[in-house]
Amino acid sequence: MNIVLLSGGSGKRLWPLSNNIRSKQFIKIFKNADGSHNSMLQRVFEQIKSVDSKAQITIATSKSQVSSISNQLADNVSISVEPCRRDTFPAIALAACYLHDVLHVSAEEAVVVSPIDPYVDKSYFAAFSKLAELAQQPENNLVLMGIEPTYPSEKYGYIIPEGKDTISTVSMFKEKPDAQTAEKYIAQGALWNGGVFAFKLQYLLDKAHELIAFDDYYDLYNKYAELTKISFDYAVVEKEPKITVMRYAGQWKDLGTWNTLTEAMDEQVIGKGILNEACENVHVVNELDVPILCMGLKNIIVAAGPDGILVSDKAQSSYIKPFVDNIIQPVMYAEKSWGSYQVIDMEKESLTIRITLKAGSRMNYHSHEHRDEVWTIIQGSGHTLVDGMEQEVHAGDVITIAAGCRHTIMADTELKIIEVQLGKEINVNDKQKFELEK
Known part of the structure; x- marks a missing residue:
């Protein structure tokens, strides 16, 4: 089964633990048996694999989230990277082309698309196989999952099915209503639109070429910034005549605010x-x-x-969102593919950061023109490379790096480092990367 998970979000409603780099799906709040904690991303991944160990998972996301995904899932998923944000239709079109042109998935195979962060039980992902099966049938171009509503919500769009069977054709779609109107929809058998749908890959490739002028994945990627921002619902779903909805009555919550998130905490x-x-x-x-x-x-x-x-x-x-919009400051914590960093002190001509480097990982080989750096190893062991000179490092070692020096550090075990940046012009853009000679 081919599954595309849409990973987006600005992270403002779960401030201060989320930001533009670290959206809600990366916050670790779900307790494991050993006392550690998993994120929504890790929880969803494990649920899918427990239902279908052979499921091929691709995450469609922006550049800013790639490091967090790699940090939490390693190399267990494929990632379709958006060069910039262009809403769900361009993101899904790019992911479909990525599946076909890069991963070489057959155009005849079914694909299920879902948000990355639902709070659900395994029955939700078990239903994906039925969605994929329905999408293979010639009478269905699109198959949606409709969530059985538990109250007249004003936060979701509604799907009005033709009948009340588990599987039904769709009569119409309704935008987010007020509570009174939502009650009327529910009385008609309406379902919440949870943003889950399935299609044959060829269908989406055809739609992408119909609405966008491009040759293949690589051409679409290069033109991505020029694309119109439009949702998949507006571009495709609401215009499709051959569309079916399948009811889902299991657990489903949108943990988009602190209020709803705490309801799911153990x-x-x-x-x-x-x-x-x-x-x-x-x-x-x-x-x-x-x-x-x-x-x-x-x-x-x-x-x-x-x-x-x-x-x-x-x-x-x-x-919370309008208040967070007025808080302007640099990101103080972020996950990277090699580990994580946290800013612990900011002065006029210095910046102090605590860095955690995963065992077997390394930083890019790079230099800075306008700042010196001092690394103090506080835990673990590894190797530094400074202007071609390699050196073993252990807890207690101090490495001084002058401006202009090319440098990196490689972790033999998990490494914890205090990095102090010194200079009159400390800027995230003051970085030049180099290929590391083998």
């Missing part, structure tokens, strides 16, 4: 936190290395990370 406190006995319905998610003490609070979320601290009534947390 524990009240993640990280260092203490709640006294007078607290009611309080959750703490703390990524800082300092304790948080809550006393006598009710219906509160406390989220703390390198980018800031949120203390909010849970219902009010849904309205």
